[in-house]
Amino acid sequence: MDAAELLDEIGAAESEALASVEAADDTEGLAAIEPGLFGKASTFGRLKSGMGRLEPEDRKQVGRALNDARTRVTGRLGERRDELAAVERRAQLEAERMDLTEVVGEAPVGHRHLLSQTGRRLEDIFTGMGFQIAEGPEVETDWMNFGALNFADDHPARDMQDTLYVDWGEPESTLLRTHTSPVQMRTMLAGGPPIYVVCPGRVYRRDTADATHMPVFHQIEGLVIDRDITFADLAGTLHEFTRAYFGEDIETRLRPSYFPFTEPSAEFDITDPRSRTGWLELGGCGMVHPNVLRNGGIDPEEWSGFAFGFGTDRLAMMRHGITMLRELWANDVRFLRQF
């Protein structure tokens, strides 16, 4: 065969090869014909071996044509493989189609109790402000709960009306703590100043359960004792906490009040975080009374401090618009799983 014939055959072989590539209708079929396209027994193979007899000049020309044809067929083969693969992948995906709206049901996630969540948020803020978290017993001595905190013997809060007493030791010597302040006293006695602690915990009052009262509730109190602690430090600390917990636009104010364990004492109000207008009474605070410092083994001439406290159940309720305090204690999973 001369060069011209060879060139014709190359053209025919290319057309044939391309036709077989086009004819394959899936990637499997394509893979089946692929080995036959360029092997020794193939048209291309045969033509390649026929080239040896050509003049060098013709061989160059035919060789180039042969290579070009092979390149085109190979290129088309690749394209065709991709096309078929895409079609097949689409078919595969279509076969797997799911309507996700049919899928309903909660993954079995547990829930921390709303009050635990509130407690942890408060802890986070106070530890961020440099406080430690102090804890203490819920059953307390009368001295720790009242006496050491400068409650006079005939102070109305010591009335049996308000305090739950426990059958332990001398009559009325042991009680369910009415505030977490005994933890402050225990902290003072356990180690000297400087003290920067908050005392979260459960407290008890002799109350009948209703929408806004429970015999058990939660409080957090803070105690700072250091050199030269001032009333301004109290106001600033409460302000900083309030901004961190409730938001930057919340204002704070202190109003004179009375507690046996602090002097000067104050009520601590914040902008009502629900309506953003008006004031909400959050808790009580003041400079630790010198008698309390002395009872805690601290010299009030050398050290001064402040304390504050507020109920935390109400914070949780306000945050989520809960109106029934009882809900917090009912343990209905329809409630627990909301938060």
Next chain:
Amino acid sequence: MKVLLSWLREFAPLEGSAEELGDVMSDLGMAVEELTTFSYPGIIVARVLETRPHPDADRVQLVDVDTGDGEALQIVCGAFNMSAGDLVPLATTGTVMPNGMEIAARKMRGQLSNGMLCSAAELELGVDGEGIMLLPADGGLTVGGPLDAQLGLAGDALYDLEINPNRPDAMSIAGVARDTAARLGVPFAFPERSVASTGRSVHDSASVEIVDPVLCGRFVATVVRRVEVGVSPIQRQLRLSLCGMRPINSVVDASNYVMLELGVPNHAYDLSLVPDGALRVRRARDGESLVTLDDVERTLTDDDGLICDGTDRPIGLAGVMGGADTEIGDTTTDVLLEAAWWDPPSISRTARRHHLRSEASARFERGADPMLLEAACVRFADLLGASLDDGVVDERGELPWPRDVRLRTARVGTLLGTPFTRERIAELLEPIGFASTEVDQDLDVTVPTWRYDSETEIDVIEEIARHHGYDALGRTVPRSADTGALTAFQQDRHLVRDTLVGLGLDEAMPLPLLGPETHLDAGLVDHRPLVLLNALTSEESVLRSSLLPGLLRAVRHNESHRSERVGLFEIGKVFQRGIAGEDLPDEREHVAVALAGRDAADAKRTLDAVLGAVALPGAHIENADDLGGLHPTRAARVLVADEEVGVVGEVDPAVLERFEITGRVGWLELHLGRILELPHGEHPYREVSLFPSSDIDLAFVLDESVGADAVERTLREAGGAEVVDLRLFDVYRGEQVGEGRRSLAYAMRLQAPDRTLTDDEIATIRERCIAAVTSTHGAELRG
């Protein structure tokens, strides 16, 4: 404590709106709990002309009233307490009532009503009593005139103030006025009062003997003559009513009025009923009795104070309530008036002992002003337009005055965070009666007699802060030198909580107070729970000794609301009677899990998850059939070494029955406080091998008495470090293994961190494991 703005203004020119002045009071620590203003446009004084039955209704009647023009205006009225000639408030048509209701002319059962006659409650005047408010005919009221102006209420405001125990001064109109005036920088003064003299010496008609000088610091007695017992002027009645005291008669009203105005409780005796006008103050004898004004006979103790007559007969419970025998009656003309200062702690104890908190005791408890007693007597006579005998009987016991406090100027600044000069301090203290004189760099401060609470330097500093204004003291933030952080215990408690939440459990918070039988119902028969001495209800009278009853109740609650298969956990304190003689009983922190509709195996897996999280070496379990409240054949103790730290298993079906729970409940309860005290929390790193692993299975036939956990320990020990995973995948009981025996099949994965294990090595390990289990536990390898 309720105060009227018009009354305050009799003592000081307090400028500003009712709201502004309320803010000042709040800022001074007299929190305004409620502010009521009075304005009744449309409500007038009307005169009842005639009352007639309604022709078609017997619950209402027809009332013709004169509204000033002499004409009869018909009103339909549901009250029947008025008769012709009475003056009554009439809301004319178009009036909007304080509660927002608009009055319109309307027909009631066919009869036209041209307005509404008002009760005091409808006018929010704070007066109790049924029916239409009857205005006094002799009160100088003009028929047809506007009610508010005629009653002196127009523009007035009523504050309900919360007064703290350390503010005896604020228990009176005058005291509130003084404090407010001081902040506003306006003068405060008691108005001059003068009364006519009877020309007789009081000493001829009255005498006082103080037997107990601690109880009674001062006793002033006067004789007020030519008293007419009648009805008080309407304005006075209104003031009393609005301030929370029911008008009784002119003498009682005057006494109460003086108490409200000056903060001096006082007592009026009918002089003719007190022999020789002689009074004697002493402590009661144990068991002595007295009938008080409320007609209750009270048995006294030797801590109660008594006022007796000259024959030593008790006629009043000192500082708390008068006696019935010497009460003012309609025929009283001469009054023996007592104004005294009583020891505050004594009064507080007596009032509490007899559950008799009166307006008087509330003031004496805080400490009344002993230097205002004479003025109170004068004011009483002045209010009644009566005459006083000359002089006063004035006996003294022990008074805690004068009181001087050394105030260190520098101390004020270091405590409040703002420097104060001596001049500024004196300027703040002087208007509230704390006189000061300079001593070296400091001040000697004299505490006024109306501030019984104020005894020490810090009390005076509080006054300075209060009148300077808390908000003016600035804000600074102190910084702890230490890092704020949770303790290891607190972090681990979070870890346990998060682990349980991660298992899909919901955290519950049951009340820790239980009923007297609840522990027994829960099968906790050997517990020794703590009992409350003064619980309000028996259902909340015992402190829980276990988390079991509370969580079972929660399971029951959910089941009854169709939430089944709940998984709940709780972390909380439990209590038991502890070691006698110790200050406090036994209190521990527990964690517990209740798995409704799941069994002991699920509970055991939960235990393993918790133990895995806290990494407690040596923790193991021992099956037990004697755990209170737990299933006799599906429960185990959780032990570390030989110490019990918890229980795991299922709740006893008998207990579930008593709690009305259907289905099984898996249970886990751990003494969290103890576990976290034990060595724990080490999670040593083990290299993650990149070499291939090999799995072998081993099955053994053993006696039932051999615990699977023991077999597992043996396998791990014998297998050595190359055992990277070991799992019990099958338990078989049946004929093939024989009675009392079972087959345990384990899958073991072997892997070395640094090489591929050879077949020989794997075979050696396998042989070691088989040898160990067969020799240690009397097991046979199952082929």
